Amino acid sequence: ICDKVGMKTDGVILGKDLINLNDEELREIVEKHNIFAKLSPDQKATIIGTLRANGHVVGYMGDGINDAPAMKTADVSISVDTAVDIAKESANIILLEKDLNVLATGVVEGRKTYANMNKYIKMTLSSNFGNIFSILIAA
Known part of the structure; x- marks a missing residue:
């Protein structure tokens, strides 16, 4: 899944490795690693x-x-339809299928849509530039 969305997987940090870290050390660890387990x-x-x-x-x-506490802290929280009620209540998005490929497909399609919007905006601005330029000269 990480490969599909272009996310690098740089090592695994376990919960026991985080116990004695101060805030500064934790800030550095979360920047260097992106997989955390047994937390x-x-x-x-x-x-x-x-x-x-x-x-x-x-x-x-x-x-x-x-x-639930982590879901409340996150910017976007995701759960599945079969989750316990408190997890579904905390979630911003509820997936109807218990399959992580749904997320990967959503991320890929979202990126395509974003790229297409940018292309359309650039094309519209460049095609209207001549009209704006003509009006400025005429004024």
Whole structure:
């Protein structure tokens, strides 16, 4: 999935590796790594908060009660239709299929749409430039 959306996977950090880190060390770790495993609910929320403090937009996908704090902290929270109620209530997006490929497809299609919008805006601006230039000269 990470490969499909162009996300590099640089090493795995485990929850036990984060226990004795201070805030500065954590800020550095989250910039160097992007896969975190075996985290407590508090660690999940702390990592998401640190990423947001570093200027990142953070998405989080969860389906259990222990994911609720992290989902509330994230910019975009995603859950599945079969998740527990608190996870669905915390989610901004609820997937009807329990398949991560849905997310990858959505990201790829979103990027295509964004690129097409930029092309259209540039084309429209360049085609109207002549009209604007003519009006300025005539005035």
